[in-house]
Amino acid sequence: MSLLRVNDLTVKFGDVTVVDGLGFELPKGGSLGIVGESGSGKSMTSLAVMGLLPKGALCTGEISFDGIDLNTLSERRMREIRGDRIAMIFQDPLSSLNPYYTVGTQIAEAYRSHRSGVSRRAARQVAIEAMERVHIKEAGRRVDDYPHQFSGGMRQRVMIAMALSTEPELIIADEPTTALDVTVQAQILDLLAEVRRDTGAALIMITHDLAVVSEVADTVVVMRYGDVVETGSTEQIFSDPRHPYTQALLDAVPRIDDEIGDLRTLGGGS
């Protein structure tokens, strides 16, 4: 049975449709890459799964997680699932971290809220270890810093540490490595793979970095204008893309050994 099944998902703001009848499936322990145009509805889709769509959004369709329809679930029951069974790494770390609490407190609280009976001191130690796992230097000292004292990539790693600390069954990562240099990025991707090996967690990875998707995902969904244009195994998408948009997208990837010159665009869209 699949862990997550999204069927005919539609998200509207007034008469503007931003996700338009989208569907995909993710098996237990599987890993799904979502790629596509900026503004095509990738973040809205993940927020819909988390039950965290902004006010004014109207969401219809089926979001079935382990047999539970999340779209009709009460907020109280959704809260038990969110963070505990499904964890999300948000695209914009600065606005998803609380500016008034230290990063250590925030990691510790994320952990404590899902592990009853953990003392504050023990949770602090957990926070330091979580920061070390995401390769934040001098974690013991940095644990008392506030988010604004961290660099962009360090904040991103705090979000990742928080998401992993509760051993969720599904990790949704929305552009989790956009501020990481390639060596730290490789360490983080290794860590994600290791955690998934240990806990059997499934992964949805949203990213514009197609090379990263090709390494991480076993299935890829390509989105444009709020809908899926193509779904396939990672090998099929990368070696034999069928849809013209997927073909053009792969053609436009800047490669490190390309000729220097005008970069390829594909026109249209926003």
Added chain:
Amino acid sequence: MTGELLLRARDLVKQFPVAGTAGLFRPARLFTAVGGVSFDLHAGETLALVGESGSGKSTTARLAARLLDVTSGTVELAGQDVTTRKGKDLAAVRRTVQVVFQDPFSSLNPRHTVERIVTAPLLYQKRDIPGGSREFTRTLLDRVGLNPDWLNRYPAQFSGGQAQRIGIARALAVGPRVLVCDEAVSALDVSVQAQIINLLRDLQAEEGFGCLFIAHDLAVVRQIATSVAVMTAGRVVEAGDRDTVFGDPQHEYTRRLLAAVPRIRPEWEAARRAKAAAR
């Protein structure tokens, strides 16, 4: 590059106090985020700052743009020492240097419309808006690949990559002589990214601004940079023109960085190219 020297940074140092180490009669211990960084930026040049997460790239950019006071070192803009300028004496700096920030949403006022955000730097400088505020905003939105009709929307109504492009439009509105781009294309799909990079290149050819370009995507850096500086732990460990740094990296860290660039499997690439050629 032979253009005019626009930005000259010498021995920039930035230290931050370490949380919880200050006592009643004892100053806080200091943490050195930038430990002596120097560079020159000429008109028409794009200097890429690459390197480790947390190595001081954003801090260096903020020092150079005078958004943050230096602990020591000097910043010269077009021959003028602006290191210690304060208050309204900074107006000339704001006119010359524009920054596209790393966190798009938190750098856009959530209560202002796009039109107000994009034209704010011009209004602040009491400059005329060519063709009027609305038309001006529409043209800029179109150039960064956004729907011109969105000028009355608020930041929260945009996706990550759309918000990033509003930041780019705002920076370009002023016609800066120095443009600082801090991970400014990191949230864009490769096609929109190419559009923005081509736009920056075209504008640079027309207007000759200097660009300080921070990015982690080395393939993009190779396309856009004329020179590259590599940072780790608050220092520049290697700097030079693009072809030298990419073609013959000297420092061990630079080599590690280049080796870690993720790639699509060559056999998949070959299969895809063969299929495309047959179409």
